[in-house]
Amino acid sequence: MSSSITVFSAKRRLLGTAGAFVLAGALIAGCTSNEPESTDDGDENTAEESGDDGAASGGNANDETGETVTIGFSGPEADHGWLAAINSSALAEADKYDDVELRAAEGTNDASLQIQQVETFINEGVDAIVLLPTDGAALTDIATRAMDAGIPVVNVDREFSSPFAARTTILGDNYGMGVSAGTYACQLIEENNIDDPVIAEIAGIDALPLTQDRSQGFADALDACGEDVDNRVAAEFTVQSGEAVTSNLLQAAPEIDIIWNHDDDQGVGVKAAFDNAGRDEFFFIGGAGSSNAMEWIQQGEMEATVLYPPTQAADGIRLARLLAQGKGMSDLVQVEVPRRIVLNAPVVTADNVDEYMHLGFDS
Incomplete structure (x- = not known):
């Protein structure tokens, strides 16, 4: 089975070509990671963030158009609402930036196929890779190869088994x-x-x-x-x-x-x-x-x-763009993107549901 990669750029809008993606069908691992979370952060920096709609807002220098970068994205199949939201939010986020060309692989639960997809990204020399692995352990070696090739990897939701496999990891809690x-x-x-x-x-x-x-x-x-x-x-x-x-x-x-x-x-x-x-x-x-x-x-x-924020991959696209352009997170004093980001798990009630409604995904 050959990997399927679809290219999108600012002139070719992602949402208008959603039919090119297979975003259905997935193992229930659904809303979450199938790998245990590491509790030993070592020297890694941890940032707590609440999910947002990822909209590129004015007044932030990081949102200004910079050097065009190519980002490879590989995520899971999605017969679970949260997984579908993970994939679609990543595509939509990339579409907001004129300086991002997204190469999106077909969603899969086949670790071997996903390894092939990442190999394709490496061979094409993309500037960064955002990867929600089907199996964190199974994808660790190929992610490490990407890192060794000088391509920063953003690990989403399901952790790799080695700290050398990703430049930064973004997780739900x-x-x-x-x-x-x-x-x-x-x-x-x-x-x-x-x-x-x-x-x-x-x-x-x-x-x-x-x-x-x-x-x-x-x-x-x-x-x-x-x-x-x-x-x-x-x-x-x-x-x-x-x-x-x-x-x-x-x-x-x-x-x-x-x-x-x-x-x-x-x-x-x-x-x-x-x-x-x-x-x-x-x-x-x-x-x-x-x-x-x-x-x-x-x-x-x-x-x-x-x-359990469905914005993790969208945030991963943002982080990959910053890494590829040599930028940091503008709201931090630190000049580089942190090694590890754990998103908050807020409680949504009648008092604040309007604030979070836009993050809701179809079940």
Whole structure:
């Protein structure tokens, strides 16, 4: 199978040629990394940022047109809403800059094909590569080859197994998602004077480190206010699995005060199970930040959702452009792009949903 690379420039707009991309079909690894997050940053700099719409704004010298650079982008297939948003946001972000020529590879879950795609980027001599690897460990060697060839690599979401494989890494915060959800649950308990609350958790695939990190963060935050999870089930990041495990949960627990669901894509099924059972006595908290979740919050059918920013690859394009042009991040005193950036996991509620609505993705 040969790799497929599509070239876009300022004169050939990405969004008008979206049909050239296959953005469907993906393993559920979906909203997240399939590699455990490193907790040892060494001498790396860590910047905490909240997701934004990535719009190039006036008044920032970094946004002024500079030397044209070629960026290679390779991401996953996308039958999961978050993954589709990752890919489309990267394409749209590159299209905002007159000085960026994007070479976008066809989305894939085949590590061997993705290795071929990166090899093509290296042979073409691109100025930078943005890579959300199908498997971080499997793509480490080829990413290291790119770095050795003088091509800075921006590693998105799923980490490589060597620090030499990327110039910078941009990540969502899975543990932080759990902490945000648990902290908000504690707030709800206090504000509503809930005695001996029954707390339920609908996780994603338990075998994945990302799910383990989210659950651990949730448990740690609840422990801080003297609570714990009473009922827990695990789905598979799909609508069907979300509905099935939630139906079982509702039968096992006749009364629930708070439910946290890890993933808003599977949350479509979770919500269907709620509706089918006629259950709405609990505060419903989601995860990732889909358009469905945002709308349910606006309509009063959902309490909150915790973002896992779908802007990571778009931010990766911005960082790759800065690296290729020898620039730093204008809001930092430091003159170079940091080695590691971890995005924030904010809680979206009725009070701030309008601020985050533009980041919502289709489930």
